Amino acid sequence: MTNIDFLNPPARQFSGPAKRRHREIVVRGGASFIATLTGAWNRSIAPSKLLTYTDCPAQYVRQEEGDLPVSVETVAQTIGNIVHAQIAIPAPERPSLAAAVTSAVQVSAKTAAAPSIPKREIARAVKTARVMVAVVNRTEEIAARRRKTKVLHEKKEPKPFFHYDPETRTYWYVKPDKIQVVETESGRFVGVDDTKTGVHRHRYANLVPFMFGLVVRRTHAWEKFWGIEFEGNIKTRLVYLRGADGKQLGRPEYVVDTIKPQLTVVQQNRLDGIHGFIRDVDASWARGHFRVQPGAHCTQCPYLGDCKIGREWLALQSGKKS
Numbered sequence: 001m002t003n004i005d006f007l008n009p010p011a012r013q014f015s016g017p018a019k020r021r022h023r024e025i026v027v028r029g030g031a032s033f034i035a036t037l038t039g040a041w042n043r044s045i046a047p048s049k050l051l052t053y054t055d056c057p058a059q060y061v062r063q064e065e066g067d068l069p070v071s072v073e074t075v076a077q078t079i080g081n082i083v084h085a086q087i088a089i090p091a092p093e094r095p096s097l098a099a100a101v102t103s104a105v106q107v108s109a110k111t112a113a114a115p116s117i118p119k120r121e122i123a124r125a126v127k128t129a130r131v132m133v134a135v136v137n138r139t140e141e142i143a144a145r146r147r148k149t150k151v152l153h154e155k156k157e158p159k160p161f162f163h164y165d166p167e168t169r170t171y172w173y174v175k176p177d178k179i180q181v182v183e184t185e186s187g188r189f190v191g192v193d194d195t196k197t198g199v200h201r202h203r204y205a206n207l208v209p210f211m212f213g214l215v216v217r218r219t220h221a222w223e224k225f226w227g228i229e230f231e232g233n234i235k236t237r238l239v240y241l242r243g244a245d246g247k248q249l250g251r252p253e254y255v256v257d258t259i260k261p262q263l264t265v266v267q268q269n270r271l272d273g274i275h276g277f278i279r280d281v282d283a284s285w286a287r288g289h290f291r292v293q294p295g296a297h298c299t300q301c302p303y304l305g306d307c308k309i310g311r312e313w314l315a316l317q318s319g320k321k322s
């Protein structure tokens with residue numbers, strides 16, 4: 001079954017109102033777990049949530065069940081949200097970047113009851129966001145001039161849309177940063193972008209644009225968006241605005257892939273891996289408990305503030321380094 005309804009998404013994960021909660025950790029068989037609140041999964045999965053699950057199943061279930069963040073959203077995360085919002089709007093209509101960053105940083109600090117963020121840090125955030133937006137704009141202009149290509153249709157930051165995957169009996173919930181129909185000398189393709197503004201590079205980051213591309217293909221999203229017929233290739237791009245060392249890049253780094261009507265062996269293996277991860281998510285919901293799995297990702301976790309295991313793991317690492 002294919003579903004690309006923008007207005008009727010699968011039901012939200014029901015667990016009562018979102019609130020700040022502390023979860024007790026249960027140790028079983030030498031591993032640590034937290035229990036679910038409801039036990040019933042709504043069977044929808046977004047690629048980014050799948051990545052969170054592979055890092056720490058406990059963080060995944062807390063987000064799914066509406067646990068409000070304990071730690072303040074970092075300035076880097078705020079910049080990411082602002083940059084995504086800015087590049088989705090045509091340049092003349094964009095709100096002031098400085099005002100957007102200042103208010104977002106202040107709101108996030110207030111929400112988390114954190115001390116106000118120093119002005120110097122906000123100024124640095126504005127500068128970072130400005131450079132990233134400029135890099136994206138300049139790259140798009142150069143690409144359009146150089147290649148003999150024409151963008152026939154484009155949608156930036158579309159509403160999330162859905163596809164039912166019969167293999168795992170789950171709804172795949174996707175929100176690419178950009179979808180385009182591009183005309184080139186050798187024919188048309190549909191382009192799908194996933195843009196990363198942060199420092200962290202996830203080991204499975206390439207699964208995200210791949211799942212976006214699969215859902216775009218399986219749902220024929222172009223028909224729904226623009227009412228056009230198309231049978232060609234989907235080209236996905238993972239776009240990094242920072243290098244692996246965390247420094248801002250003068251031009252984006254791309255990881256590209258082409259999804260043809262028939263998947264390659266590598267892509268089929270990747271899809272099998274995604275199905276495996278989703279079955280694991282399913283099994284955790286069926287058991288009613290999720291493993292607490294600390295690692296470098298804890299630094300980005302919104303629940304670090306009340307997660308003893310994550311804090312102890314990070315303390316151990318900093319002790320080892322010194």
Ligand code: SF4
Nearest residue numbers: 056294298301307310
């Ligand atoms: S702090 Fe680390 S271990 Fe704790 S929930 Fe977050 S990611 Fe998992």
